[in-house]
Amino acid sequence: MSGDHGHGDFQVNSGSKGSDSHKHKDKHKDKEHRHKDHKRDKEREKLKHGNSEHKDHSEKKHKEKEKLKHSNGSSDKHREKHKEKDKDKEKRREEKIKSSHVDKPKKEKENGYVRDTSPAAIKSEPEEDNGSYPSPQHNKTSKREHDDEEFEYKPKKVKTEHDKKAKKRKHEYEEEEEEEDIKPKKKTKDKKVTEGKKAKKEEEEKWKWWEEERSTDGSKWRFLEHKGPVFAAPYEPMPDKVKFYYDGKPMKLNAPAEEVATFFAKMLDHEYTTKDIFRKNFLKDWRKEMTSEEKSKITDLNKCKFSEMSEFFKAQSEARKQMSKQEKLKIKEENERLLQEYGFCIMDNHKEKIGNFRIEPPGLFRGRGDHPKMGRLKLRIRPQDIIINCSKDSKHPKPPPGTKWKEVRHDNKVTWLASWTENIQGSIKYIMLNPSSRIKGEKDWQKYETARRLKKCVGRLRTQYRDDWKSKEMRIRQRSVALYFIDKLALRAGNEKEEGETADTVGCCSLRVEHIKLYPKMDDQEYVVEFDFLGKDSIRYYNKMPVEKRVFKNLQLFLENKQPEDDLFDRLNTSILNKHLQELMDGLTAKVFRTYNASITLQQQLKELACPDDSLPAKVLSYNRANRAVAILCNHQRAPPKTFEKSMQNLQTKIDEKQNQLSAVRKHLKAAKSDHKASHDDKSKKILEMKRKAVERIEEQLMKLQVQATDREENKQISLGTSKLNYLDPRISVAWCKKWDIPIEKIYNKTQREKFAWALDMAEKDYEF
DNA sequence: GTAAAGACTTAGCAAACTCTGT
DNA sequence: ACAGAGTTTGCTAAGTCTTTAC
Incomplete structure (x- = not known):
């Protein structure tokens, strides 16, 4: 210390x-x-x-x-x-902001990034690595060569083509996965024969991008095709019976003003609709959507009554909950269809999940904390606000009928598929890929590698800043x-x-x-x-x-x-600081310290808390404690769950019950013992054994509950998710699981396993951060 | 060199979903 | 089947850092 x-x-x-x-x-x-x-x-x-x-x-x-x-x-x-x-x-x-919301004649737009060497050029010579990607200086692994040989941009082909090379590569992968080796080929073949497309799909899912070379020329992809974003559902006017009142009198609003009014109505239960700034911002922006007639009438928000609208929405959501199974299923299916159609893109040879393919719907802005712009109207985003980014030679996404994109560009130096300018801060929002994608995963991996490099020189840096x-x-x-x-x-x-x-x-x-x-x-x-x-x-x-x-x-x-x-x-300022850091270590910035300290803390804590004899739940508790230490370090807080007290009480009741149960069963055990002593017959012996088992079982259950209670109590205001997702080198956790034989599912849920697939695959039990 | 714009990561909350006990 | 609790997922704001424009 x-x-x-x-x-x-x-x-x-x-x-x-x-x-x-x-x-x-x-x-x-x-x-x-x-x-x-x-x-x-x-x-x-x-x-x-x-x-x-x-x-x-x-x-x-x-x-x-x-x-x-x-x-x-x-x-x-x-x-x-x-x-x-x-x-x-x-x-x-x-x-x-204004201009982005006005249809203006399109500027001749040639962004300087698009290079002729990009997709089109490659496309024309798909068999060869033509120098622009991957860059000439890097050595290819044999795997990569396969990849390049079977270079194929068009998604349809990716899916349908079953050429030899594809098969061959698949075999290689299988062999790597399963060491015993004799079966794989056969197995693979079988799969292929019987399941055709599905096998292909599985291969896609299991794509190990981390075993391939990375691009070094700054381009993020060679081919990108997608269907564009999904827009927010259009506004559905209120039924006539649902009235808005101004100054006590019903007033029919025109659609634009009415829509904005519904935004407010939906938030009525929130405390912030009572805040001065919120109300002022809202009224101001609302008035912009009004006809001049409405505008002259509605001048005071206090005279507005939204409660019927509010009730209507509450009833609506109630009705949604009450829907029949079938109706619910139908909605689910529709969502699934949308997901299948718009939720994926083809990047290079692979189908990848998109992170946020839905455009943010209009509504009232509520920043966090004491935000000066709370209550302002977040405008509806239309096709003419959207910039599309995709390959020149891809099938470009179509804007909805009768509309146009703001622009379609082909910039493979960036990772986003679509973008628009948001009207509250004037910043740009993007549609990007899911964390499970290659493009995000590579970056994530790289982040931890940078942090590991910091580990090697942090001693030196500390000495220096102390000197300074x-x-x-x-x-x-x-x-x-x-x-x-x-x-x-x-x-x-x-x-x-x-x-x-x-x-x-x-x-x-x-x-x-x-x-x-x-x-x-x-x-x-x-x-x-x-x-x-x-x-x-x-x-x-x-x-x-x-x-x-x-x-x-x-x-x-x-x-x-x-x-x-x-x-x-x-x-x-940060720029001075980061410039300095950059001189001390390549790629070093202030946030690397957070990553480094978080990960190293986890590793240390896991070592410290390790107790080989612990049961599985106890081990998981230790992990959570280590995780918690990091969350506390990084100040990752959460509002205590609304039901916290109650759920804690419930748990305590359960524990009490279990304790009673335990003492009861113990009594039984004692009785069984003396019974057995007295009679020494088989039957009593059997009963004795049974009771013994019961005690054990209940003891274990009790222990589990107690651990759960501890864990939850300690977690009241701490949120573990953020650090787990963003700061902790997943290989540390994977290694720990392997070392103690903990199923990875205890630590990472499905989404997390997808995001950290690279770590799951590559970390061995002796991994050191 | 500096400010602004752009790109991308990190963040907490709440809705949606799932699981559990009745 | 259902309610209620617990967990996951979606959402999008709010940061960091890099790149571009001047």
Whole structure:
């Protein structure tokens, strides 16, 4: 533990949800929002002005400090510039959003990425590797050669063609899978003969992309074909009997306004429809959808009554639950059909699952935490908003009848199949592949490899940043202290965010003075830093950590002459930090530390908690505990399930019952024993054995329940899923399962097994992260 | 060099589904 | 068959980091 920090000593922080209780610059922000709500479109200026007043104050301080500490400071200037630019930025964004929703004559669009060498060229010489892919310098494995020889782009052929080579490759795979070797060929043949297509399909499912070479030229695919996205169902007007009331009087709304009204009605039960910002944003955007007549009438949201609509939807969903089996089945089948048609694409030679093939339906935006844009209308996305990405030589997806895509491009430097610009933040949304796909899996694998490389040099880096705490230069001290936090506490990098555009959350580099408190002495510890801030998704991070004296002194220095709302690390941002990291190790960025520390913690914890004699449930509990240690490190929280208390009680009742049962059975056992002693006959012996077994069985059941209770209690506010899915090298878990003979299903469910197929296949029991 | 845009990963919540005990 | 609990999946917001534009 001491000075050097092996990560057995990660800091447990007892954070809690903070969105509402955590008042965070509330006054300041509230004012801002109200201000803005009045005049979003035109009057950004004023808002910005308001901000700059507030900033000026702190900027003066910055300058003072700058004089104090040596510096080359340009950061203040940046801020000024930043502010200026904000206005333009706003305007541009709005223009962009608008334009993306207006049918405008298509720009001649030639994106520079599309290279002639791409699919088309390859297509013309499918037998040969023509140099553009895979890149010439890499050696091919024999497997890859097969692949290339049977190069085939058209999906139909992929499916129907049964050439020799395909068979041959299949055999190879089978042989690898089954070591005993004699059978496979026959088995495969049989399968093929009897099941034809199915066997082919299975092969597809089992495709081991991780045994193939990876592209090195930056292209993400050679061939891509898909059917385009599925659009949200069109709006169905309310039946006439369902009325909307304004000011007590029924009022028939035109479809566009009515639709938006239903969005609000559907949310009526949510607390946030009572929030000021939400209501203001909503009304404003709603009015945009109204006819001028409606607009002149409806001016006050408080006079609107949506309750009939709301009831209607409740009844509707109730009715859906009550549907007959058949009806439900029909819906299920329809969904399945849609999935089959639109849920897959062909990428290179393989059919791959798409992650999100449905376009997000229109509705009201609800950001997380205290979001300034909550309640705004998320517009319906139409075909003319969509950019399609696919191979030139693929069958292009057809837009719905009577519509056009915004653009069809052929960019194999990116992985997405379709994209559109969303109207709330003006950001781009994508349709991409499922985590089980090659393209995602490769990246994931690579991520863990980078983290493993960090493992090899983390000692060196730690020595260096500790050294840097003593630097003469402020920027270096800040950088090194920030890095220490990132490493030790697994904080996120903390990019700058535009004020007023999103909830006020921070990460390491964007921490402000108000987010930490220094305690030279606290209880029996020295140099304690208390962190209290809202991180990603407005999840509160609360933690107290004793730090080394040098870090403490540095923090004191950083805090000098600053206001609460000033940046703690005023000489640092993520780009500076990452540039530095990049120099220390190829591919190193701030988030690699999170991956590394999460994975290494799991591995260590698993070792530590290992107890060979434990039963299976006890082992699984140990795993969950190790997983939990990571979740706590990464601050992955969840709202305690609504039914938590009750379900805990139920479990306790079960345990009590089981305990009673146990003592009863024990009594029986005792009786059986004395019976047997007395009579010594076969019958009593049999009974004795039976009772003995019963006791054992019930003991085991009890133990299981107790373990379950412990596990659940400890998990109340912790969410294990996020770390399991994103931070823990799956090979660690797979290896652990193999080592202790735990069925992998105890650790990973089906989806997770699909995502981690590569790890399942390649990790042996001795795998070391 | 810097800001903005773009691409992609990470995140928690809630609806949908499944399982279990009655 | 059913309710209720538990688990999985879908959804999409919110981050990080890279690339592009100026």
